[in-house]
Every structure is written in structure tokens, then in C-alpha cells.
Amino acid sequence: MKIRKISSKETLALRNEVLRPGKDLSACVFEGDEAPRTQHFGALDDEENIVGIVSVYYKECPSLQLQNAYQLRSMATSPRCRGKGIGRLLLETVEDFVKAEEVPAIWANARSSALGFYLNAGYKQVSDEFMIEEVGPHYLVMKAFSPLCIQ
Numbered sequence: 617m618k619i620r621k622i623s624s625k626e627t628l629a630l631r632n633e634v635l636r637p638g639k640d641l642s643a644c645v646f647e648g649d650e651a652p653r654t655q656h657f658g659a660l661d662d663e664e665n666i667v668g669i670v671s672v673y674y675k676e677c678p679s680l681q682l683q684n685a686y687q688l689r690s691m692a693t694s695p696r697c698r699g700k701g702i703g704r705l706l707l708e709t710v711e712d713f714v715k716a717e718e719v720p721a722i723w724a725n726a727r728s729s730a731l732g733f734y735l736n737a738g739y740k741q742v743s744d745e746f747m748i749e750e751v752g753p754h755y756l757v758m759k760a761f762s763p764l765c766i767q
């Protein structure tokens with residue numbers, strides 16, 4: 617398994633399969649996908665198939681008063697490859713990227729079904745459960761890399 621930077625186009629098939637099943641591919645294109653500080657990563661199996669994806673967008677989180685932050689979105693592993701550490705590897709990769717950018721915090725709207733995945737990786741749950749229309753229940757989670765970023 618290897619991780620490499622991928623284009624936003626390369627994320628679309630897995631976004632469609634896992635995160636927006638049954639929707640048109642256009643529903644899998646997210647605001648900021650092509651922004652200069654956005655980065656997409658993919659996990660590739662031995663046949664170079666993309667079996668895991670994650671994206672990070674340089675974006676403030678007003679409800680946490682985080683201005684200098686990255687939003688993590690679009691985390692997914694292929695259903696046939698779950699439980700093998702791919703999601704964790706992708707999380708570590710984006711965290712290394714965010715730290716290298718000297719940005720002190722990362723936040724995400726975590727699906728309630730995936731909350732344990734983030735808590736397991738050291739993220740803090742910082743909201744009650746809320747609904748995102750057409751997607752489902754979520755929690756706001758975050759991880760700070762700097763003691764100045766107190767939450």
C-alpha cells in the first residue's frame with residue numbers, strides 16, 4: 617500500500633461509491649477542490665487502484681473560532697479494504713501535510729458512524745450531533761498541533 621498526492625478528478629469514483637452512492641458524479645465535486653492550498657491524497661493497492669482517499673481544504677472553522685486551519689473532508693476507504701489501517705495511514709498523511717504547512721489545527725464534520733475512527737486517532741469531539749442535509753448525522757471534531765490553538 618502506498619500513499620500519493622492525487623488530483624481531485626481521481627477522488628471522484630470512490631467519493632461516488634462510498635460518500636455519495638447513487639448520486640450523479642457532479643454531486644461528488646466539492647467547493648474548493650481546485651483551490652491553491654487544497655490537497656488530495658490517495659491510497660493505492662499493488663495494482664495501482666485507488667482504494668482510499670482524503671482531501672484537505674485550507675478553511676476557517678467559524679464555530680470554533682479557528683481562522684488558520686485545514687478542513688479534512690471526503691475520507692473514504694473502499695468497502696473491500698476496510699479495517700486494514702488505510703484510513704489511519706491517510707489521516708497521518710494529511711496531518712503531516714498540515715503540520716508541514718505550519719497550520720496549527722485540523723477540523724472535520726465527522727459522520728456519526730465514523731466518530732470512533734477520529735476519536736481513536738486523537739481527535740476531539742467538539743459539538744453535539746447535528747444533521748447535514750442528504751448526508752446524515754455528524755459531529756464536529758478537531759485536532760490541534762500547537763498549544764497556542766487551545767480548544
Ligand SMILES: CC(C)(COP(=O)(O)OP(=O)(O)OC[C@H]1O[C@@H](n2cnc3c(N)ncnc32)[C@H](O)[C@@H]1OP(=O)(O)O)[C@@H](O)C(=O)NCCC(=O)NCCS
Binds near residue numbers: 725730
Ligand atoms: C471511516 C473509514 C474511513 C475508516 O477507514 P478504515 O481504512 O477502515 O480505517 P482503519 O482500518 O485505518 O482503522 C483505524 C482504527 O479506527 C477504527 N475504526 C475504523 N472505522 C471505525 C468506525 N467507523 N468507528 C469506530 N472505529 C473505527 C479501527 O478499528 C482502527 O482501530 P485500531 O487502530 O484500534 O485497530 C471507513 O470505514 C469508511 O470509508 N467509511 C465510510 C465513509 C465514512 O464514513 N467516511 C468518513 C466520513 S467523515
